[in-house]
Amino acid sequence: MTVDDVREFVEEIRLSADDDEVAHSMEDELYVAVLQAIVNGADNPGKLAAEALRTKNIEFSRWCA
Structure with missing residues (x-):
C-alpha cells in the first residue's frame, strides 16, 4: 500500500x-488495510496513517447498530 493508494481510497470515501x-x-x-500494511512492514507507516485519518474531515454519520 502506498500513500497514493490511501489518498485514492480517501477520495472514494469522499465521493x-x-x-x-x-x-x-x-x-x-x-x-484495516492501513493497519495491515503497517503490520506487514510498510516503509512509511506514519504517512499512511496520517493520510487515512483525513477521512475524519469528511462529513457523514458514523454509527454502529
Missing part, C-alpha cells in the same frame, strides 16, 4: 459521503 453506511464501511475497510 460516497452521501451514503453514510457505505462511507462508514469504506472508512473501516481503509483503516
Whole structure:
C-alpha cells in the first residue's frame, strides 16, 4: 500500500459521503488495510496513517447498530 493508494481510497470515501453506511464501511475497510500494511512492514507507516485519518474531515454519520 502506498500513500497514493490511501489518498485514492480517501477520495472514494469522499465521493460516497452521501451514503453514510457505505462511507462508514469504506472508512473501516481503509483503516484495516492501513493497519495491515503497517503490520506487514510498510516503509512509511506514519504517512499512511496520517493520510487515512483525513477521512475524519469528511462529513457523514458514523454509527454502529
